[in-house]
Amino acid sequence: MKKPRISAQDFASLYKQYNANLAFVDCGRKCAPLNNGQPICCTTENAIPVVDKAEFELLKSRSDLWFKYKPNDAASRKIVKELTSNACAVECKGAAFCERDNRTIACRSFPFYPYLDKAGKFVGLTYYWDFEDRCWIISNMQVVERKFVEEMVAAFERIFKLDPDEYETMKDHSANMRRVFSRQKKIIPVIHRDGGYFKIKPNDGGKLTVCTPDDFKKFGPYKSEAAYIKAVKAAGGTLGPVPKGGYLAP
Numbered sequence: 001m002k003k004p005r006i007s008a009q010d011f012a013s014l015y016k017q018y019n020a021n022l023a024f025v026d027c028g029r030k031c032a033p034l035n036n037g038q039p040i041c042c043t044t045e046n047a048i049p050v051v052d053k054a055e056f057e058l059l060k061s062r063s064d065l066w067f068k069y070k071p072n073d074a075a076s077r078k079i080v081k082e083l084t085s086n087a088c089a090v091e092c093k094g095a096a097f098c099e100r101d102n103r104t105i106a107c108r109s110f111p112f113y114p115y116l117d118k119a120g121k122f123v124g125l126t127y128y129w130d131f132e133d134r135c136w137i138i139s140n141m142q143v144v145e146r147k148f149v150e151e152m153v154a155a156f157e158r159i160f161k162l163d164p165d166e167y168e169t170m171k172d173h174s175a176n177m178r179r180v181f182s183r184q185k186k187i188i189p190v191i192h193r194d195g196g197y198f199k200i201k202p203n204d205g206g207k208l209t210v211c212t213p214d215d216f217k218k219f220g221p222y223k224s225e226a227a228y229i230k231a232v233k234a235a236g237g238t239l240g241p242v243p244k245g246g247y248l249a250p
């Protein structure tokens with residue numbers, strides 16, 4: 001008999017439990033001036049949300065915010081083609097139409113994913129490194145709220161129980177990050193599930209070393225105030241608050 005999968009009702013319950021602000025700064029105001037006034041993670045040119053089909057079923061039953069993502073170039077076609085049979089790529093109507101309660105698990109977690117060590121232990125959170133030069137949060141991890149970390153950890157503990165494939169995906173992703181970062185001689189920053197910041201040094205067998213967010217690198221336009229101002233000017237953006245009705249930082 002086929003094993004029951006994670007359901008739309010499971011996602012409804014996860015949404016209730018996992019709703020904390022990532023930070024008490026509207027980080028969308030930091031990255032949007034570099035992206036035509038739109039938060040980077042809310043535009044599919046930058047980040048394509050991937051959801052479980054059961055999650056999409058729930059969202060469609062609650063709102064008309066989401067629709068199926070249509071790939072428009074070779075790179076996005078490849079992303080969609082490589083998705084597992086239980087997953088689908090989706091797109092929302094945009095930041096101006098954001099509905100806080102109908103954000104996907106991907107929206108709520110971005111830019112973080114659960115970091116699993118070599119033995120498969122869920123240690124804490126690290127980030128999707130493809131976004132290092134675009135997401136302001138990655139260069140400012142000191143602003144991440146403890147309540148957010150606790151809720152994200154609890155949500156993924158549940159997801160891993162309900163969906164063992166997701167556990168394997170995150171385990172593989174963590175192993176891939178260790179390989180990539182070791183090759184590039186970069187530390188992996190980790191926000192520990194029990195509190196505190198840690199780093200994993202390259203070629204150190206995945207060992208966690210306690211540190212502070214000051215030990216983490218800053219990237220691209222977020223390296224310094226001067227670099228940021230220069231990048232915003234080059235992008236033709238405006239510094240300061242960005243008008244975008246209804247947007248809530250994920």
Ligand code: SF4
Nearest residue numbers: 027028031041135136
């Ligand atoms: S999470 Fe990152 S990419 Fe998304 S709005 Fe905040 S700073 Fe921008």
Ligand code: SF4
Nearest residue numbers: 042092094095098107
């Ligand atoms: S946070 Fe809101 S605007 Fe951004 S992708 Fe998610 S639903 Fe869309």
